[in-house]
Amino acid sequence: MRSRGADPFAQTRYGVDTNAGELLEKYDFLETGAKAESENWSIAGRLMSQRPHGKTAFADLADRTGKLQLYVRRDEVGDGKFADWTVLDIGDIVGVHGYMFRSQKGELSLHVLKFDVLAKAMYPLPDKWHGLTDVEKRYRQRYVDLIVNPEVRDVFFARSKILAEMRRFIDAQGFYEVETPTLLHVAGGAAARPFVTHVNALDQMMQLRIATELNLKRLIVGGFERVYEIGRIFRNEGIDPVHNPEFTMLELYAAYWDVNDMREFNEALIAHLVDVVTGGKDELQIGEKTLSFKRPFKRVEYLELLREHGGYTREQLLDPGGAAAILKTLGLPESPSHAHALDKIFERAAEPHLHEPTFVTGYPVAISPLAKRRQDDPEITDRYELFIANAEISNAFTELNDPDDQRARFEGQITQRSAGDEEIPEPDWDFVRALEYGMPPTAGIGIGVDRLVMLLTNQPSIKDVLLFPLQRQHG
């Protein structure tokens, strides 16, 4: 094009007054062969295919709302402009102006009277029939994936809508959204290995957060009462279809609620999102199975679940030695801590059975260092996890607000940490001090947003709900 004396990047704007989706809807009434010549429209998008036909040409234009067929005639745009049109490549960005009609084969199309080249594509697009299927290239060059695979784009549009709907639902109940630091001196609030970095200005090592929990509870102490953060969390661990080193978590805290209030809220939120995503249904298609989200969801006590699947008793499980013995019978490797052992046992024995949405309630204190004990059963906390399709979707509990108990549990963690469990964080003593100023009774919840989006969009891999999933650097 430049060799013909034209600059394909000269245009700085294009006056678009509609889009493909709107036009298709608006002119659906046109009968085959009918024209709506009195109304002209301008739209812009990417050229997805060309079907030149001598002195006329058909083409497909794609914008964010869909695809519209274009029809260009030499006798209307002029010889020179028609020649310009025929040298356009698939992938070029064009703006077109014309009127709607329905072609003789019955497709609603735009009859182009004028057009402008807005940007040139230097690379050809992947095979129009097979598309881009190379998984690696799809992730590394997501922009190409998004151009060629509309269903991929739809997943991310859906993710955007799900996030917006979550915020709307939460905001409607008077919660404040906040942003707390990603760089922390001590990354706490969860069991995970942190990323470590260095801050030049302070000449200090810092860690990327592994949870937002402790800072959000500081805000509860500070009087926020209802607060949440939807933020990026970093855990320096494996990459697989359900794990990415950085992921998005919703954490939400409500003063004066207990775990039961939170369960109600959680159930309502999930049911609402399913309703929105499915357009009014209460079930989701997950792979080959259909999952019902009719309220109330199933509920089962943690200890009962493990007695049912495996026959393990409370005494065995709550005793570190007993839990270690169970691990052995399951053929699992020795765990560095009681907490770790319980997680492994649960994962192996119970998780495969948790297909329908199920609240598992009453987790042992040993694996719940930040949750409040039950008044009538101090070895068990008022905590639940929600499982859907064998995956943990949320984790919630009545927050521990007794600073002495919190200090004691942190001290216990120091022992576990020195015993070799690298995922146990260093205690955050300022958090204990915050509790000493008085934290109201509070319930909190964490929801893995990526996994929830996977569920709601029926995607089997976390990489398919992350626009730019982490990939190894190419050599």
Added chain:
RNA sequence: GCACCGCUAGCUCAAUGGUAGAGCAGUUGACUCUUAAUCAAUUGGUUGUAGGUUCGAGUCCUACGCGGUGCACCA
């Protein structure tokens, strides 16, 4: 980190150890309602990288790189 599988043209894929190919895209030409447009012609390659075996390697062997899947770890 371990195991298995994959890597060939821009894309999707072929090729018993014996001259590296097809379709699409690209380029040139024909065509005034096509839609995977059609028809004719045509360009396109360090077969992931580096070694090795062999008269001869896309093919067999070794190492490495990247990806996928599974396992381990984690949510």
